[in-house]
Amino acid sequence: MRLRDRYGAWGIDTPRAESWRDRAACREADPKLFFPKGGDVTGSPGAETRAYAKGKKICAGCLVRPQCAVYALARDERYGLWGGMTPRQRQRLLNRMKAAG
Numbered sequence: 001m002r003l004r005d006r007y008g009a010w011g012i013d014t015p016r017a018e019s020w021r022d023r024a025a026c027r028e029a030d031p032k033l034f035f036p037k038g039g040d041v042t043g044s045p046g047a048e049t050r051a052y053a054k055g056k057k058i059c060a061g062c063l064v065r066p067q068c069a070v071y072a073l074a075r076d077e078r079y080g081l082w083g084g085m086t087p088r089q090r091q092r093l094l095n096r097m098k099a100a101g
């Protein structure tokens with residue numbers, strides 16, 4: 001095992017903080033499925049649904065979907081498919097969470 005694989009890109013003696021990524025179903029997938037053109041909240045909901053349809057199928061079978069979703073929600077990620085949620089879906093969820101206190 002290479003040092004980088006064991007300790008991350010920095011090569012220092014700390015555990016990899018994002019080890020859930022190693023189990024991501026999208027590791028070998030085309031990144032364009034998760035960060036498609038026209039996949040941000042400025043497009044229409046229909047365009048967003050179409051842009052992320054293939055990526056969502058991969059997310060549906062991902063074992064680390066909860067970790068991925070929490071990661072994106074905690075960082076208020078504005079782009080891309082995370083945890084099987086589009087930017088608009090994450091925005092709605094964050095708004096509901098803020099409203100609930």
Ligand code: SF4
Binds near residue numbers: 034063065068084
């Ligand atoms: S939930 Fe989707 S975007 Fe997140 S790690 Fe899994 S496959 Fe990748």
